[in-house]
Amino acid sequence: MKIQVTAKSHAYTFDGEPGETILDAGLRGAIGLPYECGSGTCGTCRARLVDGEVADAWPAAPGRRLLKAERRELLMCQGVALTDCALEVPARVEPMAEGACVPGRLRGALRACTPLTHDVVQLDLDVDPPLRFEAGQFVLLGVEGIAGRRAYSMVNFDRPASHLRLVVKRKPGGGVSEWLFGGPVAGAVLPLFGPLGSAIFTPDLARHLLCIGGGSGIAGLMSILARACAVGHFERHRGHVFFGVRTARDLFFLDDLAGFRAACPSLEITIVLSDEPCPPEVRAAWPTFAFDTGFVHEAAARAMRGRYDGVRAFVAGPPPMVDGAIRVLLKEARLAPADIRYDKFS
Amino acid sequence: MWTRVCKADEVPANGLKQVAVPGGEPVVIANAGEEYFAYQAYCPHEDVPLADGIHDGTTLTCLEHMWQFDLRTGAAKADAEAPLCAHRLKHEHGELFVWVEKA
Numbered sequence: 001m002k003i004q005v006t007a008k009s010h011a012y013t014f015d016g017e018p019g020e021t022i023l024d025a026g027l028r029g030a031i032g033l034p035y036e037c038g039s040g041t042c043g044t045c046r047a048r049l050v051d052g053e054v055a056d057a058w059p060a061a062p063g064r065r066l067l068k069a070e071r072r073e074l075l076m077c078q079g080v081a082l083t084d085c086a087l088e089v090p091a092r093v094e095p096m097a098e099g100a101c102v103p104g105r106l107r108g109a110l111r112a113c114t115p116l117t118h119d120v121v122q123l124d125l126d127v128d129p130p131l132r133f134e135a136g137q138f139v140l141l142g143v144e145g146i147a148g149r150r151a152y153s154m155v156n157f158d159r160p161a162s163h164l165r166l167v168v169k170r171k172p173g174g175g176v177s178e179w180l181f182g183g184p185v186a187g188a189v190l191p192l193f194g195p196l197g198s199a200i201f202t203p204d205l206a207r208h209l210l211c212i213g214g215g216s217g218i219a220g221l222m223s224i225l226a227r228a229c230a231v232g233h234f235e236r237h238r239g240h241v242f243f244g245v246r247t248a249r250d251l252f253f254l255d256d257l258a259g260f261r262a263a264c265p266s267l268e269i270t271i272v273l274s275d276e277p278c279p280p281e282v283r284a285a286w287p288t289f290a291f292d293t294g295f296v297h298e299a300a301a302r303a304m305r306g307r308y309d310g311v312r313a314f315v316a317g318p319p320p321m322v323d324g325a326i327r328v329l330l331k332e333a334r335l336a337p338a339d340i341r342y343d344k345f346s
Numbered sequence: 347m348w349t350r351v352c353k354a355d356e357v358p359a360n361g362l363k364q365v366a367v368p369g370g371e372p373v374v375i376a377n378a379g380e381e382y383f384a385y386q387a388y389c390p391h392e393d394v395p396l397a398d399g400i401h402d403g404t405t406l407t408c409l410e411h412m413w414q415f416d417l418r419t420g421a422a423k424a425d426a427e428a429p430l431c432a433h434r435l436k437h438e439h440g441e442l443f444v445w446v447e448k449a
Contacts, residue, residue, distance in 0.1 A: 008427075043392065044392070044411075046392070066392060066393065092427070323409060326409055327400055327409070330400060330402070330407055331400055331402050334402070336424070337407070337412035337414065337424055337425060338424075338425075340412070
């Protein structure tokens with residue numbers, strides 16, 4: 001199917017395969033179509049259908065709240081071209097930069113699904129072909145027979161990576177999450193699309209890093225820390241990590257965080273519990289971490305006051321936490337928007 | 347004509363409030379100290395309510411995608427690709443009025 005997209009800046013034509021979403025088809029062709037979540041929630045990939053027929057893969061997608069049906073608007077991440085079609089995108093669209101990690105389709109064989117806490121699991125997938133991605137990016141994961149795809153950040157960093165580690169929080173009623181928590185799933189082969197996302201760390205970034213993660217949002221920040229440690233970023237720049245969860249039993253990845261700290265002694269890591277003071281045995285077990293109580297973005301604001309010069313912040317977590325952190329970073333820290341990186345995919 | 351939209355003290359101090367305008371589109375009122383400004387209620391980017399954004403006395407930021415606007419003029423800043431439509435506003439005896447063109 002020929003798909004033509006006219007944007008504010010350029011017009012593009014690309015091929016969509018049967019069953020493939022318009023967003024996937026364009027991104028696969030290294031066209032920088034607008035998106036954030038790629039999974040039907042944010043509404044950023046809105047477009048207007050000018051000509052042709054498009055099927056909607058997930059008519060209940062929450063991102064549809066921004067659409068105007070009478071204008072034939074649709075979400076490119078859910079729209080599958082049934083005929084040749086023409087669309088208008090109300091945004092600037094540029095070709096992806098040279099050297100960009102162009103997303104594509106791949107298959108992930110689920111090697112293991114390991115509990116990290118009572119409601120968080122870690123997925124280890126073997127992917128073929130190996131995936132070239134930037135630290136902080138995510139993939140879309142689908143499960144046959146379940147509508148919609150979900151976005152999960154890579155925890156690890158390798159280039160290219162033949163193994164991907166993801167973190168999934170249990171969401172009662174969530175199709176993919178219920179499937180993962182519902183029984184033995186190891187061995188399943190899942191369709192993936194990626195890498196996606198612009199909240200990335202690359203080694204040429206001459207900035208101090210501030211990472212604020214809530215719950216499973218720590219996943220992508222782990223990839224950023226892994227790459228930053230590996231390239232010696234913290235020998236030249238400061239690093240501040242704030243990881244917030246509700247209670248001590250919700251904590252995970254502390255061994256890995258302590259490993260980063262051991263490798264990069266200048267890295268400051270603060271564990272923040274919102275619902276209880278940190279138990280003494282946890283403090284004792286992790287002597288290289290600082291601890292605080294309250295909302296993670298408020299703890300970060302307390303600790304970072306006066307230390308925002310030359311900082312780039314990466315934020316990931318539940319939407320209220322991300323919004324709270326962005327408010328702090330704009331209003332108190334007065335960071336420029338370009339220095340506040342986050343992807344909205346919750 | 348001048349149309350009353352709300353009491354001045356209904357706008358949070360140094361904050362934002364969306365108000366309905368009889369006979370017109372809704373607007374967002376920004377307060378900064380003694381000053382008030384009125385703009386189109388929705389971000390020109392993706393129709394997100396600007397009242398959900400923030401301002402620091404100088405710059406109004408829509409938190410959806412960080413489009414920024416000059417608080418005093420509505421001019422586009424940084425990544426914003428379009429300015430805000432400003433409405434004339436007056437503050438009299440604790441009441442705020444915006445100018446609505448007669449249809």
